Amino acid sequence: MGLRGDVSRFAYSAIAVLLALVIGAVLIGTSGYSVKEAYSNLLMGAFGGVYSLATTVVMSTPLLFTGLAVALAFQCGLFNVGAEGQLYVGALASAVVALALSGLPPAFRVIIALTAGAGAGAALGFLPGYLKAKIGAHEVVTTIMLNYIAISLTTFLVKTYFRDPGPVDQTVLLPPGSRLPELVPGTRVSLGIVIGILAVALLDRVMRRSVLGYEIQAVGQNPHAAEYGGVNVAARTVQAMMISGAVAGLAGSVESMGTLYRFIPYFSPGYGFTGIAVAVIAGKSMWAVIPAAFLFGALQSGGQSMQLFAGIPMELMTMVQGLVILFVAAPALGSMLLKSRSRLSEKGGGRA
Amino acid sequence: MRKARKFSVLLGIALIAAMVMGIGASGVGTAAAKPRMAIVFATGGLGDKSFNDSAYDGMKRAEKELGIEFDKVEPQAVAEYESLLTRFAQTRKYDLIISIGFDQADALQTVSARFPNQKFAIVDTVVDAPNVASYAYREAERGFVVGAIAGLMTAKKGDPRIVADKQIVGVIGGMDIPLIRANVAGYIAGARYANPKVQVKHAYVGHWADPAKCKEMANAMLDEGVDVLWLAAGRSGLGGIKAAEERNRYAIGADSDQGYLAPNNILTNGMKLVDNTVYMAIDAVLKGKFTPGVNLLGLSEGALGYSRNLVPADIIAQVDKLAAKVASGELKVPDDIDKVEPWLKALGKQ
Numbered sequence: 001m002g003l004r005g006d007v008s009r010f011a012y013s014a015i016a017v018l019l020a021l022v023i024g025a026v027l028i029g030t031s032g033y034s035v036k037e038a039y040s041n042l043l044m045g046a047f048g049g050v051y052s053l054a055t056t057v058v059m060s061t062p063l064l065f066t067g068l069a070v071a072l073a074f075q076c077g078l079f080n081v082g083a084e085g086q087l088y089v090g091a092l093a094s095a096v097v098a099l100a101l102s103g104l105p106p107a108f109r110v111i112i113a114l115t116a117g118a119g120a121g122a123a124l125g126f127l128p129g130y131l132k133a134k135i136g137a138h139e140v141v142t143t144i145m146l147n148y149i150a151i152s153l154t155t156f157l158v159k160t161y162f163r164d165p166g167p168v169d170q171t172v173l174l175p176p177g178s179r180l181p182e183l184v185p186g187t188r189v190s191l192g193i194v195i196g197i198l199a200v201a202l203l204d205r206v207m208r209r210s211v212l213g214y215e216i217q218a219v220g221q222n223p224h225a226a227e228y229g230g231v232n233v234a235a236r237t238v239q240a241m242m243i244s245g246a247v248a249g250l251a252g253s254v255e256s257m258g259t260l261y262r263f264i265p266y267f268s269p270g271y272g273f274t275g276i277a278v279a280v281i282a283g284k285s286m287w288a289v290i291p292a293a294f295l296f297g298a299l300q301s302g303g304q305s306m307q308l309f310a311g312i313p314m315e316l317m318t319m320v321q322g323l324v325i326l327f328v329a330a331p332a333l334g335s336m337l338l339k340s341r342s343r344l345s346e347k348g349g350g351r352a
Numbered sequence: 353m354r355k356a357r358k359f360s361v362l363l364g365i366a367l368i369a370a371m372v373m374g375i376g377a378s379g380v381g382t383a384a385a386k387p388r389m390a391i392v393f394a395t396g397g398l399g400d401k402s403f404n405d406s407a408y409d410g411m412k413r414a415e416k417e418l419g420i421e422f423d424k425v426e427p428q429a430v431a432e433y434e435s436l437l438t439r440f441a442q443t444r445k446y447d448l449i450i451s452i453g454f455d456q457a458d459a460l461q462t463v464s465a466r467f468p469n470q471k472f473a474i475v476d477t478v479v480d481a482p483n484v485a486s487y488a489y490r491e492a493e494r495g496f497v498v499g500a501i502a503g504l505m506t507a508k509k510g511d512p513r514i515v516a517d518k519q520i521v522g523v524i525g526g527m528d529i530p531l532i533r534a535n536v537a538g539y540i541a542g543a544r545y546a547n548p549k550v551q552v553k554h555a556y557v558g559h560w561a562d563p564a565k566c567k568e569m570a571n572a573m574l575d576e577g578v579d580v581l582w583l584a585a586g587r588s589g590l591g592g593i594k595a596a597e598e599r600n601r602y603a604i605g606a607d608s609d610q611g612y613l614a615p616n617n618i619l620t621n622g623m624k625l626v627d628n629t630v631y632m633a634i635d636a637v638l639k640g641k642f643t644p645g646v647n648l649l650g651l652s653e654g655a656l657g658y659s660r661n662l663v664p665a666d667i668i669a670q671v672d673k674l675a676a677k678v679a680s681g682e683l684k685v686p687d688d689i690d691k692v693e694p695w696l697k698a699l700g701k702q
Contacts, residue, residue: 188434
């Protein structure tokens, strides 16, 4: 890897985003909408003004965590498709604990509730990790199955034990002291984004500077070689899935404690799955998760304005986002373009 | 290789720059002379054959008949409500911003406080703020209308879907909460008022989304001889409709026309006419009659009603007369079950 790899990866991604926007423009144009109006709203809705930027940050925050969770599992050669379920159990655990501790000082409440969310996510990550390590059950299958269980289980628990009296199935609203503090008043930008960036910094350090991180990467690159070298592959697999689950659980915690201020069944529009796309764009670097999450947050936030003021249907916006994923996830296309152009420039420069 | 990379990056930057400048030159559209409204749908989105579609119909009718323009948005997540409402409010160019559905209450509470000069309306729940008009329904009235249809229908002879000589009807509510109790009370009152011989059973599922349990309860009622059953139970009601279809009895749907679910067994539907509600909210603003607080709507405003589906013509005639009495205020429908018997006694219907 290193800087050179990062730069070329960034170039691929930039080209991919541009391609997606160009094809999106064709789609928008042929559907009879004004491309100029659509993209000016996309741009202004994502970056134009304090509220737009804040909304971009708010929408990036859960993706930062889920993206980090998936990227971390990638390092161990594991494909964690279960971030969505881990997010749900984390969100509920945090909301319930934050409500239960309303007697404690706010700082303690928040810290304990966040820990509960991470713990719940780690517990749900433990299962597929353990099954993979002990009986070789493929984590893609087990994590997908656990998503259904986690989403239905949290809904059941809310309806049965933690329901707000009223017509809606949801928990009681968190009192102000149980919420993540709002950093920019009136925007819902919460401490969550800071926690997310700290998590990236911490895990980057763990991965690059600690024995645990080194061994996890060794397992990811070649489990047999790692085992031969004395690494406890089963233990590292379980640990990687648990850390990944904990981070995904925190995604839910910051949503329930920092954005919604309560747990609402089915609240996630698929943050866990978008996290996979974020991790694919980020590649091997933990730090790259931040711009990747920001990109999706910006598309989401700008997409709001595109829908509100340019009248673009939600479906077209989702298609543009899908195109971004498609192009970025197919770096082969980008490298093909780069190669053909370098061949051209080599001919032109007469250096061959 | 390195040269090529630099070239592609430069190309990318140039493209972005070109785009941004092109956009900057375009400017913003001219100010519209027409009144402008905005609507934020519930997360189910358009195509739900229920609240959202109905609200959209109301907006389109207002566009045609009242000469307004409107912008709409379909949120993908509950977390989006607040930012969508804020973005609409920030422009300060909308005469009214409408929220559809009870799960926007949290977001609207926050946003309405932040924009005290912006008028908002919310349908199907109450948000207590000086700049929000909440539109809720006199639920008992629609219970009364479908109850009357049920009471008259169960006395019919020669229909294979009617159990002969029993005259028992039923209603299953989603949850035992005031809103649903009002529906049930209205239903009992309507059935007994229209047909004093009728016997009415009622029960609550305890969940909005448990069709299996609702089906079980429905079957128990059908076993007792119930032949017309109203399901005022959200998604749980689908189980009750299924039970009625399997046993070939009559079911009554709720909120929107659910006739397509069981064309031979859905007798009618207790309708919430969200389209009329939205239209009324807009009309009120245009006429300068925006009223913050709770606006209770019912039969007289055309916000509640029933659909004709399989209802025989003679019953339609009778029920329309009863509905007119309620609409005119001549009949005040009781809104809790305890009040039904005294109410019937006072009218000499017992």
